[in-house]
Amino acid sequence: MPGLIGKKIGMTSVFSADGKNVPCTVIEVGPCVVTQVKTADTDGYESIQIGYMEKKEKSSVKPELGHFKKAGVAPMRHLAEFKGFGDRFKLGEKITVNIFNDVLYVDVVGISKGKGFQGVVKRHGFSGVGQTTHGQKDRLRAPGSIGAASYPAKVFKGMRMGGQMGNGRVTVQNLQVIKVIPEHNLLLLKGSVPGGKGSILYIEK
Secondary structure (H helix, E strand, O other): OOEEEEEEEEEEEEEOOOOOEEEEEEEEEOOEEEEEEEOHHHHOOOEEEEEEEEOOHHHOOHHHHHHHHHHOOOOEEEEEEEOOOOOOOOOOOEEOHHHHOOOOEEEEEEEOOOOEEEOHHHHHOOOOOOOOOOOOOOOOOOOOOOOOOOOOOOOOOOOOOOEEEOOOEEEEEEEEEEEEEHHHOEEEEEOOOOOOOOOEEEEEO
């Protein structure tokens, strides 16, 4: 699906036409630059690669510099590939938030906030009500048994246990587009999106 790269600015709320206070996320979307056009003849499929946020040349390796020089654009910090644009945009052309003017719903992909090592109560929603009698102590948030001792004498893959929580790729689908503000490259979406302020997001139609 066609889309763009953006940056999460923060959250706010707006009033709808019927007077309801709607929480929404403010995202700075683009402008993005077309850095590569892939066709069925040369690559086997059709898509375009877009770049977001310029960076200094000294921060790029030589293959990257050659790639951007071929497109005639400055080095970009973030790259992504989207299908569905067809032949609407050419190499080096800018794409703005205006492509979402007639869109009602979008999907947002981002990296969720990292929460470090967490136990089973927080990570998996265990009830945490363990037995505290017969010699047991401080067992309220313990996971309990994770398998039999004799057979199969192993812990099955996928067992819900404590571990790293968050800091993973998350997709939120069908977020309603509240408003598009093209003069500031802003997109207002109903509800929340993954990641903290300043995190990079991929917005797809």
